[in-house]
Amino acid sequence: xxxxxxxxxxxxxxxxxxxxxxxxxxxxxxxxxxxxxxxxxxxxxxxxxxxxxxxxxxxxxxxxxxxxxxxxxxxxxxxxxxxxxxxxxxxxxxxxxxxxxxxxxxxx
Amino acid sequence: xxxxxxxxxxxxxxxxxxxxxxxxxxxxxxxxxxxxxxxxxxxxxxxxxxxxxxxxxxxxxxxxxxxxxxxxxxxxxxxxxxxxxxxxxxxxxxxxxxxxxxxxxxxxxxxxxxxxxxxx
Numbered sequence: 742x743x744x745x746x747x748x749x750x751x752x753x754x755x756x757x758x759x760x761x762x763x764x765x766x767x768x769x770x771x772x773x774x775x776x777x778x779x780x781x782x783x784x785x786x787x788x789x790x791x792x793x794x795x796x797x798x799x800x801x802x803x804x805x806x807x808x809x810x811x812x813x814x815x816x817x818x819x820x821x822x823x824x825x826x827x828x829x830x831x832x833x834x835x836x837x838x839x840x841x842x843x844x845x846x847x848x849x
Numbered sequence: 850x851x852x853x854x855x856x857x858x859x860x861x862x863x864x865x866x867x868x869x870x871x872x873x874x875x876x877x878x879x880x881x882x883x884x885x886x887x888x889x890x891x892x893x894x895x896x897x898x899x900x901x902x903x904x905x906x907x908x909x910x911x912x913x914x915x916x917x918x919x920x921x922x923x924x925x926x927x928x929x930x931x932x933x934x935x936x937x938x939x940x941x942x943x944x945x946x947x948x949x950x951x952x953x954x955x956x957x958x959x960x961x962x963x964x965x966x967x968x969x
């Protein structure tokens with residue numbers, strides 16, 4: 742089973758600033774990496790797949806990069822609605838698919 | 850409207866059974882692989898099970914293998930999760946999800962989730 746490790750656990754950023762989240766895989770997952778956003782009491786929402794492709798309707802301020810074992814998720818200019826928990830998920834080696842433990846993005 | 854409507858959660862004693870349902874609408878259900886993901890209170894996401902579009906192929910997380918069974922009825926656009934021999938550690942919100950495309954195990958549509966609480 743591939744272990745996904747996200748850092749930091751919590752990130753405090755001011756609105757309008759840039760946020761950068763990291764995700765590391767215990768072995769290569771190629772570009773088979775997705776990012777989700779989850780707000781309290783809601784289901785996760787797909788933002789990025791294929792490590793860097795934005796899902797339908799996702800604003801351009803969200804971006805992803807990386808391949809192999811190291812991945813980055815960036816929000817270029819934080820809006821109030823972006824404060825949430827973000828999860829990475831690998832789908833290269835399955836089953837099982839595996840998720841990172843999440844990064845909580847909070848208002849500074 | 851494209852959506853997944855979930856039902857069947859609740860409070861159940863350890864060792865008992867519960868069945869969850871997930872009814873799809875707004876897309877061609879019979880063409881889509883479907884999966885279950887759960888989230889324990891205050892915790893992260895954990896994959897539970899997958900079922901192929903035809904229903905012939907299923908896989909399970911080791912933590913539920915032998916206790917949980919997923920199935921589907923394409924004539925009713927509905928997927929099910931039969932949960933037997935429930936344990937306290939199965940307490941979680943269970944989400945049904947839709948694969949974005951064949952054999953791509955990431956999810957562009959999620960149900961709202963249903964809470965299962967295993968407690969005496």
